[in-house]
Amino acid sequence: MPSFGPEAITALQNAMRFRMARESVLASNVANADTPGYRRRDLSFEGVLETEKARLVRTNEKHLPVASSDPEKARVVIGPRGSRPDGNGVDLDQELVEAHRNAGAFIDQANVLARLSALMRTAIG
Numbered sequence: 239m240p241s242f243g244p245e246a247i248t249a250l251q252n253a254m255r256f257r258m259a260r261e262s263v264l265a266s267n268v269a270n271a272d273t274p275g276y277r278r279r280d281l282s283f284e285g286v287l288e289t290e291k292a293r294l295v296r297t298n299e300k301h302l303p304v305a306s307s308d309p310e311k312a313r314v315v316i317g318p319r320g321s322r323p324d325g326n327g328v329d330l331d332q333e334l335v336e337a338h339r340n341a342g343a344f345i346d347q348a349n350v351l352a353r354l355s356a357l358m359r360t361a362i363g
Contacts (some may be wrong), residue, residue, distance in 0.1 A: 250351045256283060257344035263314070264337045267328050274324035278317040278333070 260281045270276040320327035 247351065247354055250347055250354070254344060254347050254351070256281065257340055257347065260340050261337065261344075264333055264340060267333045268330065268337070270326075271328045271330045271333070272326065274326060275319075276325075277319060277327045278329075280315045280317070280336070282313040282315050 260283075263279050263281055267278045267280075317327045319325050
């Protein structure tokens with residue numbers, strides 16, 4: 239049976255912090271859409287996700303410790319050079335779609351966090 243305790247809430251909070259940090263990177267891409275030679279950037283969620291999964295699966299505190307992940311220090315992935323004459327690698331349409339998906343994921347995670355919090359308040363009360 240899955241755990242819906244403090245570990246799950248911490249994982250959701252870290253995922254939301256990642257989404258906020260990614261939003262900043264995506265906004266930077268949009269802002270630099272006309273900067274010659276600029277290469278698009280993004281954050282890699284895989285490392286953050288694996289750390290959180292490992293923490294949730296641990297069944298005993300004596301098992302291998304997992305350091306808390308800092309989503310704001312997620313690996314930055316730099317895209318290829320663009321094919322435009324100025325070398326810019328930003329596709330404005332793609333960036334706006336990614337920003338929209340990122341915002342949607344943040345809202346979904348916030349809704350789950352709110353429901354978990356309400357469930358815990360109900361269980362305590």
